[in-house]
Amino acid sequence: MNYFVDPFLDNGFLQRALFAGVLVSLTCAVVGTYVVLRGMAFIGDALAHGVLPGVAGALLMGLPAMLGAAVGAAVMVGGIGLITAKSKLSNDTAIGLLFIGLLALGVVMVSSSRELTGDLEAILFGQFLGVNHAELLMQSLALLIVVIVTVFASRPFSLLCFDSDLTRAMGYQAHWYHRLMLFLIAATVVVSFQTVGALLVFGMLLAPAGVGALLARRIVTMMLWAAAVGVMSTYLGLLASYHFSWAAGASVVLTAVTIFFVALVGVSVKKSLSGLRS
Amino acid sequence: MRIIIIMKIMNRNKLNNLAIFLIVGALASVAVVACGGGESSTSPDRPSVVVTYSILGAVVSEVAGEAADVKILMPNGIDPHEWEPSAKDIETLANADLIVSNGLDLEGTVMEAIEEAETKGVAVFHATDHVEVIEFGASGLHNDEEVGPDDERDHDFGDPHFWTSPVEMAAVVLSLGEALSDLGINVADRAAMAAERLINLDQEVSKIVKSIPADQRILITGHESLGYFAHQYGLKVIGAVIPSLSSEAEASAGQLAELKEVIEAEGVRVIFTELGTSPDVVAALASDADVGVVELSTHLLPEDGTYSSFVLDLASTISGALAS
Numbered sequence: 019m020n021y022f023v024d025p026f027l028d029n030g031f032l033q034r035a036l037f038a039g040v041l042v043s044l045t046c047a048v049v050g051t052y053v054v055l056r057g058m059a060f061i062g063d064a065l066a067h068g069v070l071p072g073v074a075g076a077l078l079m080g081l082p083a084m085l086g087a088a089v090g091a092a093v094m095v096g097g098i099g100l101i102t103a104k105s106k107l108s109n110d111t112a113i114g115l116l117f118i119g120l121l122a123l124g125v126v127m128v129s130s131s132r133e134l135t136g137d138l139e140a141i142l143f144g145q146f147l148g149v150n151h152a153e154l155l156m157q158s159l160a161l162l163i164v165v166i167v168t169v170f171a172s173r174p175f176s177l178l179c180f181d182s183d184l185t186r187a188m189g190y191q192a193h194w195y196h197r198l199m200l201f202l203i204a205a206t207v208v209v210s211f212q213t214v215g216a217l218l219v220f221g222m223l224l225a226p227a228g229v230g231a232l233l234a235r236r237i238v239t240m241m242l243w244a245a246a247v248g249v250m251s252t253y254l255g256l257l258a259s260y261h262f263s264w265a266a267g268a269s270v271v272l273t274a275v276t277i278f279f280v281a282l283v284g285v286s287v288k289k290s291l292s293g294l295r296s
Numbered sequence: 297m298r299i300i301i302i303m304k305i306m307n308r309n310k311l312n313n314l315a316i317f318l319i320v321g322a323l324a325s326v327a328v329v330a331c332g333g334g335e336s337s338t339s340p341d342r343p344s345v346v347v348t349y350s351i352l353g354a355v356v357s358e359v360a361g362e363a364a365d366v367k368i369l370m371p372n373g374i375d376p377h378e379w380e381p382s383a384k385d386i387e388t389l390a391n392a393d394l395i396v397s398n399g400l401d402l403e404g405t406v407m408e409a410i411e412e413a414e415t416k417g418v419a420v421f422h423a424t425d426h427v428e429v430i431e432f433g434a435s436g437l438h439n440d441e442e443v444g445p446d447d448e449r450d451h452d453f454g455d456p457h458f459w460t461s462p463v464e465m466a467a468v469v470l471s472l473g474e475a476l477s478d479l480g481i482n483v484a485d486r487a488a489m490a491a492e493r494l495i496n497l498d499q500e501v502s503k504i505v506k507s508i509p510a511d512q513r514i515l516i517t518g519h520e521s522l523g524y525f526a527h528q529y530g531l532k533v534i535g536a537v538i539p540s541l542s543s544e545a546e547a548s549a550g551q552l553a554e555l556k557e558v559i560e561a562e563g564v565r566v567i568f569t570e571l572g573t574s575p576d577v578v579a580a581l582a583s584d585a586d587v588g589v590v591e592l593s594t595h596l597l598p599e600d601g602t603y604s605s606f607v608l609d610l611a612s613t614i615s616g617a618l619a620s
Contacts, residue, residue, distance in 0.1 A: 029553050030584040031577075129380050140574050147547050148576025256549055263550035 025260040031147050035256055038149040038213045039270060041157040042222055043248025045164050049206045050227030051240045052199055055179040059224060060110055061098070061200070064117035065207045066220040068094035070124030073141050073211070078131060083141075084156065084208055087216075091204035094120065095197075144215025146256075146266035153212055160209040164202055171198060176237055214267045221271035222248060225278045232281050247277050343393040343479040348403050348410075349376050350597040351459050351606055352423060356396050358603070359472055359490050363481040367392075369406065373596035375572040381406050389413045393479055396472070399424035400456035419478065426471040427464045429454040430523045460525035460594065462501065462607050466494035497604050498528070504611040505529040512618045516555065516564055518573030521594045525610065534558055537573050537581065547577045559585045566617045570594045590617040 026032050053062050069090035076086025094116050101112035128141075168175065174195045177185040185192040203223070210219040226247035230240030255270030262269075342365045347353035353368035360366055367388060370379045376398070381389075386409045389395055395410055397403055399422035403410070414420045431453055458464040473487025505513075513531045515522055519538045526533045535555045538547060558564070566588040569578045572595075582589045592613055598605045 025549070025553060029549070029556065031552060031580040032549055034580070035549070129378075140576075145574055145576040147549060147552055148574055148578075148580045150576070150580065259549035260553060261550060263548040266547065266549050269548075 021261075022257065025257065031149075032256060032260065034149045034151075034154065035146050035213075035266065036252060038154055038157060039146070039252030039256065040249050041154065041161050042210045042214055042219065043226065043252055044245050045157070045161045045206050045210065046219070046222040047226055047230070047241050047244035047248050048164050048168050049202050050223040051230055051237060051244055052175060052179065053203060053223050054227040054231050055237070055240075056199070058199075058203065061113050062203055062207070062223050063220050064113045065091055065094055065204055066211070066216045067117055067124075068120040069207060069211060069216055070141060071120050071127055073216075074124050074127040074131070078127070083212065087208040087211055088204075090120065091208055095200050095204060140215075141211065142215050143265070144211065144213050144218055144267040146213055146215075146259075146270070149213050157209050157213070160205055164206065167198065167202060171195060172237075175199065179237070214270065218267045218271045221274060222251075225271070225274035226251065228278045229281045232278075232285050247274060247281075251277060343481060344391065345394045345396060345476070345479075346389055346392040347396040348398060348406055349374075349595070351595070351603060352396060352398060354597055354601055354603045354606070355465060355469060355490070356472065359469055359483055359487050360476055360481070361483065361486055363483055364394075364476065364479065373571070373593075375595060376402050377404055377572065379404070379406070381409055385409070386412075390416060390418065392418050394419045394421060394475060396421045396423065396475075398422070398456055398458075400429070400454045402456035419475065421472060421475045423468045423472075424454065424456060424458055426468045427458045428467075429458075430527060431455070455520065455523045457521045457594070458524050459603075460522055460607075460610065461528040462494045462497040462603075463528055464524055465603065466491040466498070469494060493604070497607055501607060501611045502529060504608070504615050505531070508615045508618045511563075512565075514562055514564060514618075515614070516559065516567045517592075518568065518570040518578070518594075521570060522568070522592075525614075529611075531614075534562055534564070537567070537569070537578055547574065552577070552581060556581060556585050559587060566590050568592045568614065568617070571596070588617070 026036055053059060069087040072086035072088070072090025072093070073083045074086070076083050076089075097116045098109065098112045101107055101115065102109055124141075174185055174188075174190040174192075177188060177190065178192060178195055178199070182192045182196075185195065206223065207216065207219055210222070214222060226244040227240065229247045230243035233243050234240040251274035252270050255273040256266060258264055258273065259266040259269040342363065345356060345360060345364045345366045347356045347366060347368050349370045350368050350372035353366065357366045369381070369385055369388065370376055385406075389406075389409050390413045392413065395413060395418055397407070397410055397420065401407070410420060458468070469487055469491045473484050476483045476487070508531075515526055515531055515533045516535045516537070517533060518536065519540055520533065520536050522531075522533055525531070535558045537552070537555065539551055559567075564585075564587060567578060567582055568590050569575065570592045578589055590613065592610060593606070594610065596606075597603075598609055
């Protein structure tokens, strides 16, 4: 029992990390399910990187990092819209261009500034063990917003996952709901980068939701699975970080991805077994 | 696409290479056009000496005086573990008569450019070749085993932060004098004088450290950067937030919890942090363990630009925090 519980009871920083990880997991479970179902992984990844120059700029100007991240995400989403509207280039070309452009800008800003020394890694890989109460509050707020928006827009969101023409036929403005979804992804990345890091939040968006998509058919069930896997990964990852002295954020994401592959193998084995029986 | 993850896995050097490739590649064309004029800054009569970072640079300038054109590669105060050279910096290295580096992996990627310059015939002086290198145990704890200057094999685990001890710096200064005279400038007297000043500095620091009560002579630092200082002045480094010689490693829950126990067991009252250590993680640890946080400038040359005030600042900050 001690092995599994005591580390958290004895260390305040681990309690806060666990709490933050649970909040990130729940937010990512809801948003990530749509990301996985709609094949939006690339833009999720791009957003996770695109916030870098925004964060760097905010830190240089002494503004909250989250504000910078929000600006970075807005530039990314707006830029993609602009490129696809003004040219015949495909969506993924637009995403790729902005992604690498913003990432390079961020690296130039961080590497040429004395004040930002050491921050590049902090932004990309997070400060899981340095979470404070204000950040926890911010994450709770983000979770609340994500859940409320999703509840109200659940029907058009579900339709978007399967057929955008059908969404239109049902009388919904498909592109507005698409943007709303982008906003949710951006919001998730923006509030989560401080804990798990801009990069690893992407892992938390994909891996638990991927498990959900493997195991369930209904969107709500997928989200519940994703939430369970995310929370489990946070706990097991932090425990591994404690007992094996692994980097905290990476341990959590590694656990989530491992669970995904275990689930994948489990599902395949089950399928081939039932195939044999019939 | 997943550049950063891959880069992280491949290790930092490759990350730097890729980042340099991406950014320098984009900027190089601009730089070539902009700097078409070329090398007007180097005067032909004085040999050009390039030093990698500012603290060592201050000492080299002191020894060389007006006899050489001393250039410092990294901006003062930047974390040398993280810094990446630009295309122009690599050109500066290639055109130098002598490169003075710290060695022992402190400079990370710059080392490749230095080796490249060395193959083209540029003389290279690694300061840590002339230092009693403190070995850094793989366990994450210091042991006091010392490795002689000739023992190249062990340098991968050698602690590069020798500049926190003026005694080691004095040894470097004497050898540096010889390396400079190989360039055809005679600075033997200046080197001897500089070494003497460093020995005096050492005595001053000893006095400052004496004001710390014996039971408080324990240090917890950001990364493992005070090994030489501690060794020289009878302090003990009992832990680090990032138990690594480089600021690049990341904190783990296990190490942090261990450190918290050490803090409580030893009655530590203050954690020293520095450039490159995550302030959030230090703040979280400090509030949980109920200790103070004091920032040290282990990689920053003070405003007057002298090595002696760097060492004195370091010593008085440490003793002030521990004695209070």
